[in-house]
Amino acid sequence: MTREYAKDFTTKELIATFIARQVRDGERVAVGAGLHVPRAGILLAHLLYCPNVRLYVVMTFTNLLKEPKMEPFYTVTDFRPAKWAEAYVLHDDFQENPRLVSNLFVVGALQIDPYGNSNLIGVGEDYRHLTFRGPGAVGTTSMAHYVDRYYLYVQSHDRRIFVEKCDFISTVGWGEGGPDGRRRLGLPDNGPIYCITPLCIMDFEPQTKRMRLASVHPGVTVDDVVRNTGFELIIPDVVPETEPPTVEELQVLRQRIDVEGMLRI
Amino acid sequence: MVLERKSLVIDERDAASWIRDGMTIAIGGFINSSHPMAIVRQIIRRGVKGLTVVGPASGGLDLDLLIGAGCVRKLVTAYMGGEHYCPVAPMFRAAVERGELEVWECDEGMYYCALRAAAQGLPFTPWKAGIGTSFPEINPDIKVFNDPITGEPLLAIPAIKPDIAIIYAAHADPYGNVQHIGTGFGDRALWRAADRTIVQVERIIPNEEVRKNPLATSLYGVDAIVRAPYGSHPFAAPGYYIEDAEHLREYVAAATTYAKYGDRGPFEAYLRKYVLEPETHADYLQVIGIKRLIALHEY
Numbered sequence A: 001m002t003r004e005y006a007k008d009f010t011t012k013e014l015i016a017t018f019i020a021r022q023v024r025d026g027e028r029v030a031v032g033a034g035l036h037v038p039r040a041g042i043l044l045a046h047l048l049y050c051p052n053v054r055l056y057v058v059m060t061f062t063n064l065l066k067e068p069k070m071e072p073f074y075t076v077t078d079f080r081p082a083k084w085a086e087a088y089v090l091h092d093d094f095q096e097n098p099r100l101v102s103n104l105f106v107v108g109a110l111q112i113d114p115y116g117n118s119n120l121i122g123v124g125e126d127y128r129h130l131t132f133r134g135p136g137a138v139g140t141t142s143m144a145h146y147v148d149r150y151y152l153y154v155q156s157h158d159r160r161i162f163v164e165k166c167d168f169i170s171t172v173g174w175g176e177g178g179p180d181g182r183r184r185l186g187l188p189d190n191g192p193i194y195c196i197t198p199l200c201i202m203d204f205e206p207q208t209k210r211m212r213l214a215s216v217h218p219g220v221t222v223d224d225v226v227r228n229t230g231f232e233l234i235i236p237d238v239v240p241e242t243e244p245p246t247v248e249e250l251q252v253l254r255q256r257i258d259v260e261g262m263l264r265i
Numbered sequence B: 001m002v003l004e005r006k007s008l009v010i011d012e013r014d015a016a017s018w019i020r021d022g023m024t025i026a027i028g029g030f031i032n033s034s035h036p037m038a039i040v041r042q043i044i045r046r047g048v049k050g051l052t053v054v055g056p057a058s059g060g061l062d063l064d065l066l067i068g069a070g071c072v073r074k075l076v077t078a079y080m081g082g083e084h085y086c087p088v089a090p091m092f093r094a095a096v097e098r099g100e101l102e103v104w105e106c107d108e109g110m111y112y113c114a115l116r117a118a119a120q121g122l123p124f125t126p127w128k129a130g131i132g133t134s135f136p137e138i139n140p141d142i143k144v145f146n147d148p149i150t151g152e153p154l155l156a157i158p159a160i161k162p163d164i165a166i167i168y169a170a171h172a173d174p175y176g177n178v179q180h181i182g183t184g185f186g187d188r189a190l191w192r193a194a195d196r197t198i199v200q201v202e203r204i205i206p207n208e209e210v211r212k213n214p215l216a217t218s219l220y221g222v223d224a225i226v227r228a229p230y231g232s233h234p235f236a237a238p239g240y241y242i243e244d245a246e247h248l249r250e251y252v253a254a255a256t257t258y259a260k261y262g263d264r265g266p267f268e269a270y271l272r273k274y275v276l277e278p279e280t281h282a283d284y285l286q287v288i289g290i291k292r293l294i295a296l297h298e299y
Helices: A011-020 A036-048 A080-084 A140-146 A222-227 A247-257 B012-017 B037-046 B061-068 B090-097 B108-120 B187-193 B207-212 B245-261 B265-276 B281-288 B290-295
Strands: A028-031 A054-057 A060-062 A104-107 A149-153 A192-196 A200-204 A211-216 B024-027 B051-054 B072-077 B102-105 B124-127 B143-146 B153-158 B164-172 B196-204 B217-219 B224-227
Touching (some): A011 A036, A011 A149, A028 A036, A028 A104, A036 A149, A036 A247, A140 B108, B037 B281, B051 B061, B061 B245, B108 B124, B108 B153, B108 B187, B164 B217, B187 B217, B265 B281, B281 B290
Parallel strands (some): B024 B164, B051 B072, B164 B196, B196 B224
Antiparallel strands (some): A054 A060, A200 A211
């Protein structure tokens, strides 16, 4: 069966579709509240491909397969989705076993280095005199450690974010690189899988664990990515375009998930 | 002699008088929900200084207000912001960048480790996540050590013991049996770790209500109950009201004027209007107004 691809879609819808393809049926998946695009992607996976996914939605667990459409919620403390709850999640339980909350996680960042180490703490050479104080690590350090798969996701792609060296590391990626970059630190091999940006998808080359361009979004050139990345990316001979949403994916996304059109602005 | 069970109900002024300069206090809730704001505002009115504030695992603008009002010396939390209202809490950002606030840098997992160690009377909780990060450098209280069993490196997250936890919940009886609506976020971890706990509630319910469903009791044996309807305003109260978006935007605009342009005027005006001039929680509700408050029930 050939897939019928949509022709008219936004970059956010494209990324949501990419994220949807990372989810596996039956696993536990945390649905963030603030990041609209990953949230839409996970819900898309659930409605189309993963009927048995266990969704962690704003401190509850649920299954939304039979919901005709998602009502919007904007914060992790919005209690309105609790009407769907099959279980409450006590937030302190998260430390008891983070894997009960999610098998995959999306990590945001102020800075990301070539090995996928990332920083949410702040920008500046001296921790006591930061030039920009960030929001803090939230739960990213621990969740990225305990989940099977984690993804880096940023909402802009420029040389301030993609830097040779992070000022501080709040979530470890592939350490200093190499095939055993994490094992040398005494860590399991579950470093970041992809780094997802508004320009492209990047993965990590297996031998060096350096970031490598995997695909560019429609209308973006390899040169656009290189110019906006503050370190040397591995560029394969052939760089494909990111796989677009199918007609069906886009329809479900617009009619049942992103009803308000947050992904279209 | 007839013995009587003692009511633990006090008002927000009594509660705030428990908090003294330099104490370590924990404040419950989570980012935009469930903060004991009647007590928080009274702490500011009393001009308490030098607090170590253990926020929720992820802190919100309630802590930002305390920082802006000059009550906080050191902050323990893994996030400071207001989600879509503001990516980084403005007074927090300004205080850190100006070197006026010490942050006990951690992530949410490490934060619960510190509370758990305190609850169990242990010097630290071992934690694996964070190896290979900057946390042991920027938070010198966190040490790297080798696990005596496997020899692998681990982090030792030291205990942080709050003198007093101040928690918001929906209901309590007069004897310290507390019911949350919804999950209660990480409030149980604060209660387990703290020496004493004060719970501010929307309603005080009869003991008979508690006995109908003891499974609903989320915290028991707390030390004091404060009744303050709409007491989480401008933040949400699960089952009662959503957050006051307009008020939060007003706060963020005032605080951001200081964080970005160094002008404290709008923040000081906010502080006067909503915190310093209303003498009690009831006076605060008068300033907010009944129309605004009841509109928050419609969601």
